[in-house]
Amino acid sequence: MSATGVRPAAGRKIVPWVGVLARLVVGGVWLVAGLLKIPDPAENVRAVRAYQLLPESIVPTVGYALPIVEVLVGLLLILGLLTRISAVLSALLLVAFIVGIAAAWARGLEIECGCFGGGGGPAENASAKYPWEIARDFGLLLLSGWLVWRPRTPWALDNRVLPTVNP
Amino acid sequence: MSKKQSNATKQANAQRAAERAAAIRKEQEAKERRRRVLVVSAAVIGVLALIVAIAVAVQSSRDTTGEASTPPAGAVDSYALPYGQAAAPVTVEIYEDFMCPFCGQFETASQDMLTEYVDQGDVLVEYQMISFLDRASNGTDYSTRAMNAVGVVLDTSGPEVAKEFHDLLFVNQPAEGTDGLSDEQLVDLAIRAGAERSAITQGIEDRSFEQWVKNASDRASKDDINSTPTVLVDGEKVEATTIDELVTETDEAIQAALEE
Numbered sequence: 332m333s334a335t336g337v338r339p340a341a342g343r344k345i346v347p348w349v350g351v352l353a354r355l356v357v358g359g360v361w362l363v364a365g366l367l368k369i370p371d372p373a374e375n376v377r378a379v380r381a382y383q384l385l386p387e388s389i390v391p392t393v394g395y396a397l398p399i400v401e402v403l404v405g406l407l408l409i410l411g412l413l414t415r416i417s418a419v420l421s422a423l424l425l426v427a428f429i430v431g432i433a434a435a436w437a438r439g440l441e442i443e444c445g446c447f448g449g450g451g452g453p454a455e456n457a458s459a460k461y462p463w464e465i466a467r468d469f470g471l472l473l474l475s476g477w478l479v480w481r482p483r484t485p486w487a488l489d490n491r492v493l494p495t496v497n498p
Numbered sequence: 499m500s501k502k503q504s505n506a507t508k509q510a511n512a513q514r515a516a517e518r519a520a521a522i523r524k525e526q527e528a529k530e531r532r533r534r535v536l537v538v539s540a541a542v543i544g545v546l547a548l549i550v551a552i553a554v555a556v557q558s559s560r561d562t563t564g565e566a567s568t569p570p571a572g573a574v575d576s577y578a579l580p581y582g583q584a585a586a587p588v589t590v591e592i593y594e595d596f597m598c599p600f601c602g603q604f605e606t607a608s609q610d611m612l613t614e615y616v617d618q619g620d621v622l623v624e625y626q627m628i629s630f631l632d633r634a635s636n637g638t639d640y641s642t643r644a645m646n647a648v649g650v651v652l653d654t655s656g657p658e659v660a661k662e663f664h665d666l667l668f669v670n671q672p673a674e675g676t677d678g679l680s681d682e683q684l685v686d687l688a689i690r691a692g693a694e695r696s697a698i699t700q701g702i703e704d705r706s707f708e709q710w711v712k713n714a715s716d717r718a719s720k721d722d723i724n725s726t727p728t729v730l731v732d733g734e735k736v737e738a739t740t741i742d743e744l745v746t747e748t749d750e751a752i753q754a755a756l757e758e
Contacts, residue, residue, distance in 0.1 A: 376563070377716070
């Protein structure tokens with residue numbers, strides 16, 4: 332469970348810092364992506380609708396909720412608070428986004444990703460961008476997976492508020 | 499010998515008792531830690547859920563999409579600027595955003611062709627304006643301001659002046675990512691198109707058709723219009739990958755519709 336204990340000395344020194352880096356990178360991306368979206372709720376709703384995956388009855392709620400969820404997941408990861416739960420949430424969101432982009436790509440929809448705001452707008456060469464967007468989300472998914480596996484990292488609030496379950 | 503053994507037994511017993519006590523203590527501590535993890539997690543998650551619920555309510559109240567709006571006098575299909583006779587046999591809908599560079603290119607490339615059809619009475623063009631690109635004007639909401647201005651001109655000066663104004667907006671189209679034309683410049687262009695200053699200035703500055711603009715964008719989104727320019731000939735979407743192709747395909751679709 333914990334990263335310390337049985338690992339060789341070199342691994343013990345590096346491994347926790349991989350986690351810190353993962354927290355900062357993934358958390359930073361979520362924070363920025365969420366903050367950029369918050370100013371224009373109508374646009375978020377259109378961006379969600381453009382994927383044509385969700386029923387219209389829940390499209391507005393998802394559009395309103397997504398940016399704030401992204402900001403909160405980002406903050407939790409950066410602060411290192413409830414790292415494992417945040418990383419699970421982060422991974423689930425990324426899987427959902429990868430599925431969404433892949434589905435848009437497969438169905439020949441030419442839409443803006445809306446990942447960092449925008450969306451529902453014109454997208455020239457949208458299908459040329461899909462592979463990169465998926466690759467980026469997949470990279471973030473791997474980092475999130477690392478944090479699910481090894482949630483204990485230095486410089487984290489977890490170390491203050493959460494005792495280790497198996498010390 | 500026996501004394502020694504008894505001592506050893508005593509020691510062993512004491513050790514076992516101590517180990518048992520330590521094990522119980524350890525288990526209790528582990529239990530306590532697990533309880534603490536649960537309590538802290540639940541508390542944080544509870545607070546976050548509350549924040550999300552409040553934020554959704556706030557975002558929902560900030561989004562006025564769908565609230566009632568009055569279309570400008572002269573608008574067709576609630577949100578469109580008409581160009582041509584209502585009785586024309588073929589309708590061409592053009593979804594466009596005044597900040598969208600490809601829309602500007604399409605306007606230039608398609609103008610002669612469309613004007614000819616309109617003059618012959620064959621085509622009614624419906625400019626389905628939308629404001630998807632508000633974020634591309636440094637926070638000045640140029641797409642909304644431009645479309646609102648067309649609404650004001652349409653309402654006060656009629657479709658011919660509004661069409662002229664619409665054309666001028668594309669001729670003088672600002673680059674994507676700039677502030678766009680100022681309200682004063684919008685007023686000046688509207689006057690050049692034939693509008694009266696006194697009739698339009700306040701409406702342009704106060705964005706009197708802003709809600710109409712929002713609802714237009716919302717309807718386009720619900721109709722699965724996700725890119726501009728999008729052209730529909732008699733409700734049929736014209737497929738193309740370049741602007742030149744879009745013009746040719748539109749021309750062909752109009753001819754096909756006229757032959758029917």
